[in-house]
Amino acid sequence: MVKMYEGAIRFSRVARVHHEEGRIADRGVAISRALAIVDELHNALDVEHGGEIAANLQSLYGFISGRLLEANLKNRPEALDEAVSILSELHGAWVEIARNPAEARAAGGER
Numbered sequence: 001m002v003k004m005y006e007g008a009i010r011f012s013r014v015a016r017v018h019h020e021e022g023r024i025a026d027r028g029v030a031i032s033r034a035l036a037i038v039d040e041l042h043n044a045l046d047v048e049h050g051g052e053i054a055a056n057l058q059s060l061y062g063f064i065s066g067r068l069l070e071a072n073l074k075n076r077p078e079a080l081d082e083a084v085s086i087l088s089e090l091h092g093a094w095v096e097i098a099r100n101p102a103e104a105r106a107a108g109g110e111r
Contacts, residue, residue: 002098005091008037012084019077031072038064060086
């Protein structure tokens with residue numbers, strides 16, 4: 001999970017740089033890659049057994065995807081910043097969980 005968050009953050013930041021440089025096609029490619037990773041994170045959720053944690057993650061992933069799409073379709077780089085901010089917080093949480101696998105099993109939010 002941690003590596004997936006790192007990838008989504010990296011591609012979102014790359015998209016921001018491409019936006020600033022006026023490289024719109026490259027921005028779109030980077031956003032597409034970030035979206036693909038967020039989609040995989042969403043698909044990894046075990047909503048049947050994950051309870052409130054899985055439901056909250058599902059909502060966050062939907063919100064992040066919306067921000068990424070808005071950044072691309074409406075030319076809004078601040079939406080990329082919002083996506084990076086949320087992804088970074090989730091990344092930090094999963095880094096902590098990775099340090100204590102018992103917590104991850106207790107959470108049960110992801111497969």
